[in-house]
Amino acid sequence: xTALPSxxxxxxxxxxxxxxxxxxxxxxxxxxxxxxxxxxxxNRDSVIETLATGRVTYWSRSRRALWRxxxxxxxxxxxxxxxxxxxxxxxxxxxxxxxxxxxxGRRSCFYxxxxxxxxxxxxxxxxxxxALYGA
Amino acid sequence: xTALPSxxxxxxxxxxxxxxxxxxxxxxxxxxxxxxxxxxxxNRDSVIETLATGRVTYWSRSRRALWRxxxxxxxxxxxxxxxxxxxxxxxxxxxxxxxxxxxxGRRSCFYxxxxxxxxxxxxxxxxxxxALYGA
Numbered sequence: 001x002t003a004l005p006s007x008x009x010x011x012x013x014x015x016x017x018x019x020x021x022x023x024x025x026x027x028x029x030x031x032x033x034x035x036x037x038x039x040x041x042x043n044r045d046s047v048i049e050t051l052a053t054g055r056v057t058y059w060s061r062s063r064r065a066l067w068r069x070x071x072x073x074x075x076x077x078x079x080x081x082x083x084x085x086x087x088x089x090x091x092x093x094x095x096x097x098x099x100x101x102x103x104x105g106r107r108s109c110f111y112x113x114x115x116x117x118x119x120x121x122x123x124x125x126x127x128x129x130x131a132l133y134g135a
Numbered sequence: 136x137t138a139l140p141s142x143x144x145x146x147x148x149x150x151x152x153x154x155x156x157x158x159x160x161x162x163x164x165x166x167x168x169x170x171x172x173x174x175x176x177x178n179r180d181s182v183i184e185t186l187a188t189g190r191v192t193y194w195s196r197s198r199r200a201l202w203r204x205x206x207x208x209x210x211x212x213x214x215x216x217x218x219x220x221x222x223x224x225x226x227x228x229x230x231x232x233x234x235x236x237x238x239x240g241r242r243s244c245f246y247x248x249x250x251x252x253x254x255x256x257x258x259x260x261x262x263x264x265x266a267l268y269g270a
Contacts, residue, residue, distance in 0.1 A: 007249075007251070007252030008249035008250065008251070008252060009249070010252070011249045011252050011253050011254050012248075012249040012254060014254075015247065015254045025160055025174065027162055027171060027174060029169075029171055033169070034164075034168070034169020034170065035169065036162060036164055036169075036171065036227055038220065039160065039162060039174075039220065039225040051249075081248055082248065082249070083245040083246070083247060083248045083257070084245070084247040084248065084254065085173065085174065085244040085245050085247070086237050086238065086239050086241075086244045086246070086247075087244075090174040090244075090245075092171055092245040102221050103221065104221050106221075109220040109221045109222075109225075110218040110219070110220050110225075110227040111218070111220075111221070112150065112218060112219040112220070112221075113147075113216055113217065113218045113219065114142075114143035114144070114146045114147040114186075114217070115143065116142070116143070117142030117143060117145070117146050118146050119146050119147060119149070119150045119219065122218070
């Protein structure tokens with residue numbers, strides 16, 4: 001059960017425009033290097049828990065459950081600041097990412113681009129997914 | 136009418152998982168400073184046109200039309216690279232933003248955060264929205 005919202009969470013929740021499913025996209029950015037690490041979704045409880053614990057918690061649409069980033073893999077995201085955009089429908093989490101953000105073992109999920117008519121990988125894994133998530 | 140996809144667009148379109156509305160979220164990041172400028176949506180034609188013209192074109196969900204960023208305001212986004220995330224459901228556009236990205240006249244749309252129980256503004260407008268969009 002998620003606790004009551006902190007004053008900051010209550011203020012932020014009052015300004016967020018959640019979509020019809022009660023979700024809002026959240027971009028995670030490494031606070032010092034500026035690297036965009038991933039994008040995932042938050043619901044009301046995610047916002048409350050993220051601000052209460054200082055560790056970023058998303059909502060997993062596939063598992064339909066709170067997704068405490070790094071709970072299985074250890075690759076947690078410590079929150080530095082949770083920002084909101086002009087029309088209130090997207091969040092930007094400035095984080096300190098422990099290890100890698102991507103389930104493939106890469107630092108960032110955005111490692112693919114199209115070059116010469118093919119989708120290519122721009123970076124290699126830094127960690128073995130089997131070590132992060134088990135076999 | 137949007138032209139046929141370029142080879143790069145065709146490759147990228149084959150890897151993008153559009154949502155039930157045929158849309159995919161796209162984060163715009165200033166390529167050199169790393170600043171996250173905004174998040175908006177693209178459909179198939181947006182991706183084709185963005186890669187064909189080198190200027191970022193979104194899909195406006197409110198106007199239900201292609202949104203050629205800067206068409207009215209002059210605040211265009213020149214594309215440096217369009218990246219795709221690990222599961223193909225989010226794009227990251229590395230751009231060179233001319234002027235300001237936000238319709239409020241701020242460089243970035245993510246200028247709000249909660250502090251001491253209130254949503255505060257972290258930056259002031261650099262441009263007058265009236266000058267960008269007319270009265």
